Amino acid sequence: MPSFTAYDGTELAFGTSGDGPPLVCLPGGPMQDSDYLGNLGGLSAHRRLIMADPRGTGGSAVPADPGSYRCDRLVDDVEALREHLGLDRMDLLAHSAGTNLAVLYAQRHPERVGRLALITPSVHAVGVEITGEVRRATALLRKDEPWFPEAFAALEAIVAGKGDAAAFSAIAPFWYGRWDAAARAHRDAEDAHRNQEAAARFSDGAFDPEVTRAALARLESPVLVLAGEVDLNSPVPATAEVAALFPRAELVVQSGAGHFPWLDDPARFVAATEAFLARSAG
Numbered sequence: 001m002p003s004f005t006a007y008d009g010t011e012l013a014f015g016t017s018g019d020g021p022p023l024v025c026l027p028g029g030p031m032q033d034s035d036y037l038g039n040l041g042g043l044s045a046h047r048r049l050i051m052a053d054p055r056g057t058g059g060s061a062v063p064a065d066p067g068s069y070r071c072d073r074l075v076d077d078v079e080a081l082r083e084h085l086g087l088d089r090m091d092l093l094a095h096s097a098g099t100n101l102a103v104l105y106a107q108r109h110p111e112r113v114g115r116l117a118l119i120t121p122s123v124h125a126v127g128v129e130i131t132g133e134v135r136r137a138t139a140l141l142r143k144d145e146p147w148f149p150e151a152f153a154a155l156e157a158i159v160a161g162k163g164d165a166a167a168f169s170a171i172a173p174f175w176y177g178r179w180d181a182a183a184r185a186h187r188d189a190e191d192a193h194r195n196q197e198a199a200a201r202f203s204d205g206a207f208d209p210e211v212t213r214a215a216l217a218r219l220e221s222p223v224l225v226l227a228g229e230v231d232l233n234s235p236v237p238a239t240a241e242v243a244a245l246f247p248r249a250e251l252v253v254q255s256g257a258g259h260f261p262w263l264d265d266p267a268r269f270v271a272a273t274e275a276f277l278a279r280s281a282g
Contacts, residue, residue, distance in 0.1 A: 001059045004084035007076045008068060013059030014081065015051040018044025022085065023277070025051050026078070028096025028122070031069060031198035033058025036186065037095065041266030046274045047091075052081060056195040069198040071100050071125070071206040078105045082112060091277060093117040096233070096259065097202070100125040104206075107215040115277055117224040120234040120259050121242050126216070127209025128241045132159035138235040139174055147173045155232075174232035177257045177264030186263060216245045223249040224276040228257035228264070250276065 003013045017039055027034040034051035035058065043049065053060040055077060056069060067073070078101065082090050091114045094102035099121035106113045123130060139155055142148050154170035157163045172187050173179035223246045227239035236253055243251040252272045257264040 003059070004080060006055065006063075006080050008063060008065065010055050010063045010068070011061045012055055012077055012081070013053045015049075015053075015059075017049050017051070018047055020047045021091065021277075022050055022087065023047040023091050023093055024078075024081065024085075025049055026092065026094040026098035026101050027052070027054070028094075028098040029054075029057075029194050029199060030071070030097035030100070030202040031057055031196075032190070032194040033060075035193050036190065036260075038262070040093075040273075041262030041269045043262070043270050043273060046270070047277065050081070050085065052078070054195075054198070056198045057193065066197065066201060069195075069201040070204060071202050072104055073206075074101050075105050075108050079109060079112070088112075089114040091115040091117075093119065093273070094121075095119045097122045097124075100203075100207070103212060103216060106219055106221065107212050110215070110219050110221070113219070113221045115224075116219075116221050117226065117273055117276060118242065119226050119273075120228055120231050120261065121225060121239060122234065123238055123242060124203055125207045125209065125212050126242060126245055127207075127213065128238050130235060130238045134235050134237050135159060135232055138230065138232050141230050142174065145173065145179065147179055171232065174230070175259045177228065177230060177261075182263065186260065213245055217247065219246055219248075221248065222276070224252065224273065225249055226252045226254060226261060226269075226272060228259055228261050229253055229255050231257065231259045233259045252276075 001013045003011050033053045056062045099118045103125050154167040157167045176183035225243035227236045243249040254261045262269040
C-alpha cells in the first residue's frame, strides 16, 4: 500500500484504484479507514481514486500525539498527500464526517481545490442544525418498511435524549436505502475499521463555524453536494443548507438513497458524480 510521511513523521497510507484524472477521497466515520468506500459504486471506471486512510486507521500509523486526531489538525495530512502526489490543484470527494475535513481544507487552502464533491455531508464544521422534527419527517418516509416500528421507537428515544447503545443499533436500517443482506454486512463491518479513540478526539475544539462559513462563501471552486432522499443522518433540508453556503454549488438529491448512495444505486450515484466532475472540468 503506498504511503507518505506527514508533517510530524507519521506514516500515512492510501490506496489507489481505477483510471483517469485523480480524485482524492476522504472517508467518514469519523476516523474510519477508506475500506468501506469500495470503488464508490464504479466511479473508478472514470477516475483514479486516491483513498486516504486517516492517521491511526487502516494502513496508516498511530501518531505519537493523540491530539493530532483533531479535524483541524488533519488538514495538514491532506496537504501532505497533495504534495506527495505532485498535484498543484486536486479534486476532492468526501463522505459524511470526512466532509468536515474537506471544508476545513478548502477554508485553509482554497487555491488547491479543483472540484469538491460532498457526499451526504456532516454539518458540524459549518454549524447547520438538524432538528428532531426534521429527522422524524425523514424517518417517516420509510413507514411502510417491516422494520420501521422498532427503528422509529428507537429514534424517538434518541431524539428525547434517552437513547442507549441498543437504540442507536436499532436505527441502523435508516442509514440505507435498502435494509438487505448487503447493507447489514456493510454495517457489521464498520466498527472494525474505525479508531474509536481518534473518533472521540475528532471534533474536540476543531470547529469555528462562523469563520468556516465566511471562508466558504468566497470559495471559487465548483461544489457538488449530494444528498440521499431518505438519509436520516444527513437529511435533505440540512444538506440543502450546506449547499447554500457555497457560491458555486449544486445540490443533487438521489432518489431512494440513504447515507451510502453508491451502495443503494451505484449507477445513479456514478452518473451524478461523474457528470459534475466532467462538467466542472470544462
